[in-house]
Amino acid sequence: MNRSKRGNMLLACLVSITLLAGCSSGKSADSGGGKAQDAADAKINQEGFPIVNDSITVKAFAAKFFANADWNNIRLWKDYEKKSNIHVQWDTVQTETLKEKRNLLLAGNDYPEMFYASAFSRSDLLKYGKQGVFIPLNDLIDKYAPNFKAVMEKYPIIAKGLTMPDGNIYGLPTIYDPEFKSVLYGTPWVKQEWLDKLGLKQPETLDDFYNMLKAFKEKDPNGNGQKDEIAWGAVGTAGIVNYLRGSFGLNNHGTSNLNVDTDPETGNIRFIPADPRYKELLQFVNKLYKDGLLEQDIVSVKSTEVDAKGMQGLLGVSDSVDPVAIYNQKGYVGLSVLKGPHGDQEYNAYGSPLGNIGMFVLTDKAKHPEAMMRWMDYFYSDEGIKLFFMGWKDETYTEDANGNVDYTDEIKNNPNGLNLDQAVGQYLIWPGGYYPGFVKQKFFKGAEGLPTSVENAKKAEPYVLPQDQVWPPFNFTQDEQSELTTIQTDIETYVNEMRDKFITGNESFDNWDQYVAALKKMGVDRYVAIYQSASERYAK
Known part of the structure; x- marks a missing residue:
């Protein structure tokens, strides 16, 4: 992500402000919410291992993806217990039942000392933080988290995105390294073999893009004499709309706050789904759909159906990760960033490096x-990141003389027929993507780390937003969140429903004004005002 970095002085001021604000909440920031003790009294070592001289047991709740992974016996946690002298007693649930179980624990006052991989929303963090259930982490970070603190100092967007309106930090996040560009952005994938066979170049404009898809549909690029090619294969319409946002000058702060950005004319918050540029975007996608250039069941198609077509090599364009990783189809390359009708040529369909906080x-x-x-x-240090993602040298990974790591053959070509995630999941807990930590390219070997993905990101990089223009998801005050809760779900559900109706022709663009009027009745002006306040707080 090509973004300018800010100096440590700004971050130092920000951290100081958040710490002071944390002190003002009625609990001592030194106490970490009233429970922290002096490190010497607790026999905690300030650095190095073990973390504590005398073994301690901590009760924790977590969500996981693999039902067969017993976190109380999985090697990652057993080895880390030996290293740290901290035994974590895990109570885990599958992600499908996470929210229900998590809420029951909190409602019944039966919650543990630590929630891990539990994906609390920003509103929940503030709610339970204000109630004193979640303790402020500001001072604990300052004193006991040098690795995480260094990340905040290097990337001020992390500290700003974590800090609640009351000045406190209540949770630690998943962070995607801003230098790991292919995990943050990349355009959809196009089948180069079809371009070559039809004598086509990469599209540069919307007209080029239309003509390419039309050729894929009509000119039999797979050479089987049948019109079975799917020009654009995807589940849902969000992928193509997001790809084209920057070509219509939309989402000039990225997509972490998907429906708002800054109006170039007024400098205030703009509600994107009511903007004339957004209407133009939908009209273009409607043209693609009407002419059969998109998956015709794109609104209702199941992922398994698209996957089946992908594995047969029938997709001209795929808006997922590199098809070699999911369909075993080689030869796809990243699409170009297209120039739109008003001269805009930006790739804005990505968010901040800050994942779930x-x-x-x-x-x-x-x-x-x-x-x-x-x-x-x-797990925010290089040593911890390597352990978390790769495991143990010469057992689960190999390392060459230059420090490059890769999984062993037993992981990559498992003799029991396990795929990579399943094989890794016997030892480690990262597959599935639910965890706090720091995702670095050097140690992450998923699809986004493939050389083709890296090349795709390089192609998009000249058109991505500067780092200091990208917004993380905004944090709201309790009053703001209370108002948003009553209007946001209805507004955003309506926006998504009407997007699909306009694209598929089930709603005429002649009714656009009625659509905008309906949004106003649903409270979109207040929605915008709340986001305006949040954006002004963020700017400070």
Whole structure:
């Protein structure tokens, strides 16, 4: 992500402000919410291992993807217990039942000392933080998390995105390294063989793009004498709309706050789905759909159906990860960033490096919050990141003389027929993507780390937003969140429904004004005002 970096002085001021604001919440920031003890009294080592001299047990709740992975016996946690002297007693649930179980624990006052991989929303972090259930982490970060603190200092967007309106930080996030550009952005994938066979170049404009898709549909690029090619294969319309946002000058702060950006004319918050440029975008996609250039069941098609077509090599364009990783189809390359009707040529369909910020939370029941902050901080260090994603040298990964790592053959070509995620999941817990931590290209070997994905990101990079223009998801005050809760779901559901209706022709563009009027009745002006306040806080 080609973004300018800010100096440490700004971050130092920001951290100081958040720490002071944390002190003003009625609890001592030094106490970490009233539970922290002096490190010497708790026999906690300030650095190095073990973290504590005397073994401690901590109760924790977490979500996981693999039902067969027993976190109380999985090697990652057993080895880390030996290293840290901290035994975590895990209570885990599948992600499908996470929200229900998590809420029951909190409602029944039966919650643990630590929530891990529990994906709390920003509104929940503030709600339970204000109630004193989640303890402020500001001072604990300052004293016991040198690795995480260094990340905040290097990338101020992290600290700004974590800090609630009351000045406190209540959760630690998943962070996607801003230098790992292919995990943050990349255009859809086009089948180069079909371009070559039809004598086509990469499209540069919307007209080029239309003509390419039309040729894929009509000129039999797979040479089987049948019109079975799917020009654009995808589940849902969001992929193509997002790809084209920057070509219509929309989302000039990225997509973390998907429906708002800055109006270039007024400098105020703009509600994108009511903007004339957004209407133009939908009209173009409607043309593609009407002319059969998109998957015709794109609104209702199941992923398994698209996957089946992908594995047969029938997709001209795929808006997922490199098809070699999911369809075993080689030869796809990243699409170009297209120039739109008003001269815009931007790739804005990506968010900030800050993932879910509620992935690590300490509650007011935590007996050793300092120790647990050190426990978590290790996984923001290179050594901890390598362990978390790769495991153990010469057992689960190999390393060459230049420090490049890769999984062993037993992981990549598992003799028991396990795919990579399943094989890794026998030892580690990252497959599925639910975890706090720091995703670095050097240690992450998923599809986004493939050389083709890296090349795709390089192609898009000249057209992506500068780093200091990208917004993380905004944080709202309790009053703002209360108002948003009553209007946001209805507005955003309506926007998505009407997007699909306009694209498929089930709603005429002649009714655009009625659509905008309906949004106003649903409270979109207040929605915009709340986002305006949040954006002004963020700018400060």
